[in-house]
Amino acid sequence: MEHFLSTLRLLAIPAAFLLFTASAGADDVMHLTIKDHRFQPERLEVPAGVKFKLLVKNEDSTPEEFESFELNREKVVPPGQEIPVFLGPLDKGEYPFFGDFHQDTAKGVLIAK
Amino acid sequence: MPMTVFGRAKWFVRAVAALAALVPCAARADFHIRSPDEIDEDEWEFEHNGSASFDRNPLNNGETSYTLEIGRGVTSWWHPELELDIGRNAGPDQPTQIQGVTWENTFQLTEPGEYWLDLGLYWEYSQSTQQETPNGTLFGVLMQKDWGPTTHTLNLFLDKDIGPNQDDMHGFDFSYAWQSRWNVNRYASPAVEIYGDAGQINRLPRFADQQLLIGPVLLGSVPTGTSGQLKYELGWLFGATAATPQGTLRWRLEWETHF
Numbered sequence: 586m587e588h589f590l591s592t593l594r595l596l597a598i599p600a601a602f603l604l605f606t607a608s609a610g611a612d613d614v615m616h617l618t619i620k621d622h623r624f625q626p627e628r629l630e631v632p633a634g635v636k637f638k639l640l641v642k643n644e645d646s647t648p649e650e651f652e653s654f655e656l657n658r659e660k661v662v663p664p665g666q667e668i669p670v671f672l673g674p675l676d677k678g679e680y681p682f683f684g685d686f687h688q689d690t691a692k693g694v695l696i697a698k
Numbered sequence: 699m700p701m702t703v704f705g706r707a708k709w710f711v712r713a714v715a716a717l718a719a720l721v722p723c724a725a726r727a728d729f730h731i732r733s734p735d736e737i738d739e740d741e742w743e744f745e746h747n748g749s750a751s752f753d754r755n756p757l758n759n760g761e762t763s764y765t766l767e768i769g770r771g772v773t774s775w776w777h778p779e780l781e782l783d784i785g786r787n788a789g790p791d792q793p794t795q796i797q798g799v800t801w802e803n804t805f806q807l808t809e810p811g812e813y814w815l816d817l818g819l820y821w822e823y824s825q826s827t828q829q830e831t832p833n834g835t836l837f838g839v840l841m842q843k844d845w846g847p848t849t850h851t852l853n854l855f856l857d858k859d860i861g862p863n864q865d866d867m868h869g870f871d872f873s874y875a876w877q878s879r880w881n882v883n884r885y886a887s888p889a890v891e892i893y894g895d896a897g898q899i900n901r902l903p904r905f906a907d908q909q910l911l912i913g914p915v916l917l918g919s920v921p922t923g924t925s926g927q928l929k930y931e932l933g934w935l936f937g938a939t940a941a942t943p944q945g946t947l948r949w950r951l952e953w954e955t956h957f
Contacts, residue, residue: 636811648740650956654884654919657844658810661739661774671811676846686956689924 613637617651619662620644622687633677633697642667649691653682656695673697728765729893729911729935729948731851731877734818734840737806738954739771743779745952751788751943758943761788767802775806783824788943797831800824804840816842820853826861833861851877856899872899879917886918891933909942911935926955 613632617639618625631637641651643662651670652659662668675697684691729749745767753759762785769779781800786792802822810816820838836857843850853875859865873896879889895909896902915933922928931950937943 648956650738650741654881657735657849657881659735659738660810661741661771663739669809669812671809673811685927686925688921 615639617641617693618644619649619684619691622649622684622690624682624684624691624693627693628696629693630696630698631672631675634674636671636673639670639672639695640667641670648686650685651682652685653680653695655680656682658682659685728763729891729933729946730950731875731891732804732818732820732838732840732853733851734804734806734808734816734842735810737771737773737775737777737804739774741771741954741956743767743769743952743954745769745779745950747948747950749946749948751946753788753937753943753945757789759788760786760790760792761943762786762794765800769802777804777806778802796827798824798826798828798833810842811844814843818842820855826863830863832859832863832865834859847881849877849879849881851875851879868898869901870899872896872902877915884919886916889915889917889933891915891935893935906940908939910938911942911946912938913946915948922953922955926953928953 613635615629615631615637617629619641622645631639641660641662643649643664643666646664648661648663650659650661651668656672656675658670658672660668660670672695675695677697680695680697682693682695728747730747745765747763747765747767749761749763751759751761764784765781766784767779767781769777771777779802781802783797783800784794785797786794800822801824803820805819805821807817807819808815818840820836820840822836824834824836826833834857836855838853838855841852841854855873855875856870857873858870859868874892874894876892877889879887881887891911891913893909893911897908902908913933913935915931917929917931919927919929929950929952931948933948935946935948937945
């Protein structure tokens, strides 16, 4: 047991160092709302080249999943709740996203400028 | 109150240490890169992983592994899966048979992108269904970093045989996996993967006697209806040491959906 715990601590030390030497620094906050299984706004301008926080609020009575392959993010938003999605720095361009639970209506694009 | 990063980590270590002390396996590392961010609360996953190894030496040829898994995001930070392990050992005249059942657990410690590195923990317990084969337990640290249009993932594992058929002289084995992926589009993106099994951590064999595989993989997903998607992975891994089969085909199919 002692050998196992000391080995586990060895693995944890570099991970903790890497994790906490640089935090997100996400000073910019952007907002997105889910209502009637649609994102509002469907096209959202965000800053390019910096980290930012996207707050996604679900005003529907059922859960939705904010998902984007281009942004490498997949996160469930419970009904009535708001979740943070940490993004960036993004190169200038367009990054589509969708609601995985209502793919036919919940679609949008982040435009990094 | 949401559990903090340290709270989740402390809970994980205490729970796993307690369970490891109670349970008396050859925990087998799948060819599967594990992301700390793959926690989808309330989503169900149905998954099949497979691999087949090829080597000119008949004694090293023909090892196969197939898994059938069902998983669910129970909370926003804990994802358990139950896996049925089927496989065939390398060598001539080996049967394909059910080898065990594995309970896998992924724990997300940090929000994706909040810190410089995304961090998670992993633990599994394998119950062997074969006589005279030990059970096993495996612990891991999962790390992931986005860099522009690429995503890089590192897994570090320690595993140990446990139970009545374990080798009492054999300690923990160390294994690792790496993936660098270029996120071209959701339907097909290329990646490079590395899988290594270094052996017993306090008695590491020379490098040529360790297992090391490197190769390209194609990954992607397609939507299935208005909710859910089918994900796939297909790759060929080259054996990079004398102890490793010359080539291994690996594949994965996963259907995730919300009911």
